[in-house]
Amino acid sequence: MFTWIMENMATIIITAVLILAVAAVIAGMICGKRKGNSSCGCGCAGCAMHGACHPVQPETLQK
16 A cells, blocks of 8 residues: 555655645635635626626615
8 A cells, every 4th residue: 555655656746736726716706706706706897798697686776
């Protein structure tokens, strides 16, 4: 078992780094979504789907 780990150490390290990178990207996307940021990062002003992502709430229409 130990020899197999030593023979494949480079593959194990690269895989671990890739898994950490993907986890960091996903965590960043989740944090951004919770803060209300869009996924594209450029805002909703020019987006054709801005009404679908952030529909106007009935409470805001009455103000």
